[in-house]
């Protein structure tokens with residue numbers, strides 16, 4: 001990288017990423033100093049304590065979240081680097097690839113370091129690239145969960161999320177099957193994904209729900225009502241597409257793009273880092289899971305854990 005081609009902002013961002021990579025010393029101390037730990041921690045389901053900056057493992061597959069990635073060795077390096085940077089919450093799903101993301105996680109990280117939480121999901125089928133269809137039948141969910149256990153080489157999945165509620169199947173049947181898998185010891189905690197406030201309330205009448213994973217970011221706050229329920233009821237809120245799927249265009253066209261740019265400039269960070277810092281500041285229930293296949297982007301995203309927005313900056317982004 002030639003310095004002469006970097007803008008001041010890019011230099012500050014690279015410096016932050018490099019600075020956060022210099023972690024050394026005994027394991028425990030290193031974990032506390034790890035970049036992802038700067039975001040603070042969150043307790044999921046009362047017993048799983050994780051750093052509030054996670055990693056989404058959907059982007060380590062092929063185009064259209066289909067098939068093998070271009071460079072599987074690099075994908076494994078990204079996963080290992082995420083853990084080195086202090087990430088101890090990795091989100092995946094059987095549908096990513098399908099199977100590819102879970103398999104790469106096992107290849108890169110098994111035997112898993114203590115405290116690493118792998119959250120996976122079931123309930124979506126993949127007929128082809130960029131195609132997602134729902135299947136919430138109990139038999140399918142059981143088969144999917146057992147296959148994930150095998151692929152991830154786990155005896156129990158810490159957090160199993162129903163990827164989507166299937167309108168063809170009563171939620172009580174889908175979630176009832178997850179509750180059975182939980183009683184059998186195959187699942188520790190159950191979460192849901194892309195639900196409304198009413199769907200979440202109905203799900204919680206069927207089985208204890210510890211987390212919700214909905215699309216949420218600085219330019220799409222349509223799940224603000226669900227976030228409020230998570231805060232009140234002490235469930236983790238895991239925003240997917242936390243940096244608007246990496247789209248500079250979306251971030252720059254949002255109503256608060258000028259305020260986001262001002263926050264980024266004030267902290268000497270990128271827009272994507274500012275968007276992640278906004279999520280962290282927005283709520284203590286928030287557990288962002290930025291996804292990337294790139295080592296440089298990984299370092300940049302995780303380095304956002306140390307960026308603290310002031311109350312005034314938060315207000316400009318309200």
Ligand SMILES: NC(=O)c1ccc[n+]([C@@H]2O[C@H](COP(=O)([O-])OP(=O)(O)OC[C@H]3O[C@@H](n4cnc5c(N)ncnc54)[C@H](OP(=O)(O)O)[C@@H]3O)[C@@H](O)[C@H]2O)c1
Nearest residue numbers: 056057058193240241242243244245246290291292293297
């Ligand atoms: N529950 C659900 O229905 C659902 C749906 C979608 C996703 N998810 C989960 O949420 C995670 C995150 O969502 P997402 O991957 O869709 O969106 P995202 O994290 O907002 O954005 C990921 C995209 O941004 C790019 N990117 C990452 N860091 C960047 C940086 N610093 N600068 C520029 N570009 C950057 C990545 O490309 P590069 O690879 O080139 O870095 C990737 O294409 C997924 O990995 C998955 O675990 C869940």
